[in-house]
Amino acid sequence: MTKKTPPVKKNELVELIFEDITHEGAGVGKIGGYPLFVPYALPGEKAKVKVINVKKNFGFGKLVETVEESPARVDPPCNVYYKCGGCQLQHMSYEMQLEMKRNQVQNALKKIGHIVDIPIHPTIGMEDPWRYRNKVQIPVGSQNGELITGFYRKRSHDIIDDMERCIITDEVNDRMIDAVREIANRLGISAYDEEKNRGLLRHIMVRSGQETKQTMIVLITKKEKIPALEKLVDEIVKTYPEVKSVVQNINPERTNVILGKKSKVLWGDPYIYDEIGGIRFAISAKSFYQVNPVQTKKLYDKALEYAALTGKETVIDAYCGIGTISLFLAKNAKKVYGVEVVPEAISDAKENAKLNQIENAEFFVGQAEKVMPWWKAQGLRPDVIVVDPPRKGCDESFLQAMIDMKPKRIVYVSCNPSTLARDLKILDEGGYETKEVQPVDMFPQTTHIECVVWLELDFVDQK
Incomplete structure (x- = not known):
């Protein structure tokens, strides 16, 4: 041949x-x-x-x-779009982005999950698909003896030195990055050099509350003791009243991982607060909190619609994080059980339940695939299971645990159409029919897409 x-x-x-x-x-x-x-x-x-x-x-x-x-x-409005790689779709009209993302979901479900002839609704987009991110973490470098901040060039660790702003992040985040860099530079605080493994300031992270306008600054440093750190913090908080918290995160490791294990509050509170749909959330330096609150509200509203709660249901929220979906569900359910493997997230979830005076939500630390069979053995019978896994999707043992518990309805929130399609195929074989899929654009100008899926237990399998 x-x-x-x-x-x-x-x-x-x-x-x-x-x-x-x-x-x-x-x-x-x-x-x-x-x-x-x-x-x-x-x-x-x-x-x-x-x-x-x-x-x-x-x-x-x-x-x-x-x-x-x-x-x-279209002409990309960002001056470093073709260098940066943080966004991939700024050269494409927003209408085409939304269509492309719906097609991405449709193709994955068809090719991987063999799921056809179900409604895949048009992608829910944003009225203004810019300045939506409430969190930014920017590397710090040095050039000609001056501190510089900017994202890395594509496929490199070279900082883009002519990056003026990031137009998908909140403007306050841009201003805070500039302010910290300028003050730190004036005070002689050195940038971390990853090649030589020396220097002090590695990254600057800024988190902002869209509703509350509160801001947290996180200084990621190689060492705990930093000369002039008190002066830096003092100048920040006196100049910018929106700053409610300044945190130092210490990362001494030679690694690409941004955050280290140890954090300490330098000034203010350990949390800032934000609201989504009338529910208040406490957000720490390490909290997982959706970066686009406007679209998060639309995503969760759709999840609630698909859950079809009447106030009588018992609900399990797997991969519950800091309890964002759980607390939305609890307003309409009899009881919500949240499970998450990260202990700090469960601690935050419990605090958020107290903050909102929600008493019908309980949170547990553990792997969902291990906790759920134990719950089943204790006699827990959920009416609805909501699952929001990471990009790798659900473990087969977890999918089997859901199938074994036989809830009437499953609501699957996904950030990866490929693993979603794979998991829906397994759930289909376990007796769950996919009824509807709603893509939601959480990350405009990028290729990422989230969607909410409604699954129902087949009548035969309910017997």
Whole structure:
């Protein structure tokens, strides 16, 4: 059998018409059936492309010149968009982004889960898909003896030194990053150098409450004792009244992980507060809290709708985090049991229940796949299970635990269409029919998509 040779060679200049787009936002064009994946190209466009990598069944190219533009192409408003990589879709109209994300969910469910002929609703987007992030963590570096802050260039740890702002994060976060950098620079606090493993200030994190306008600054440092740290904190809090908390996180390790194990409050409270849908949340430096509160409210409203609670139901919220979904559910349920493997998150969840005077929600530390069989053995029979797993999806043992408990309804909140499709297939084999899917755009200008899925136990399996 003769070996098939790709029809293009590395560094060759070719002209392509793009037919499709990948889930990572790259345009797909073909030469003699051989696909080339090209970042920043859009379906319907004709372009000149330089071939940069050739594999047996596909290749990669670089967009050189757009010959015929798609009407969906827009000028990215960010000055470092093509350097940064934090966003992938700023060159695409927002309408096309929403359509692309719905198609991503639909394709995953069809190809991986073999799920077809169910309603996949249009993606719920934002009226203003900018300045939505309530949290930012920026690396600190040094250039010509001055501190610089900025995201890393794509596929590197080189800080983009001409980054003026990040237009998907709250403006207060931008201002606080600038302020901390300028004050620290004036006080002679050194930046951490990861190659030499020396220096002090590694990252600056800012968290802000969208409703409360409260701000927390987290200084991630290599060492605990920092010269002039008291002066830095004093100047920040005197100049910026919105700052309610300044925290130091110490990370002495030679690692890419941003936060270390030890944190201490330098000034103010250990928490700031925010509200979503009338529920108040205490947010610490390490709390997991959704970065887009506007869309979180829409996501949780849809989860509540699919849960169809009447006030009589017992609900389990698996992977409950700091209790965000649990407390929404508790307002409409008889009882909610939350389970999460991270002890600090459960501690926050209990505090948030007290904060909102919610007494019908209990929280437990543990792996859901181990806790749920124990609950079943104790006689707990949930009417509804809500699950919001990480990107890797659910373990098979957890899916089996849900199937064994036989709730009438499952509400699955997913941040990864591929693992969602895989898990829905297993639940389908366990007697659960997927009824509806609602994509929600939590991260405009990026390729990420969340969705809420409603599943019902088949009538035969309820017997």
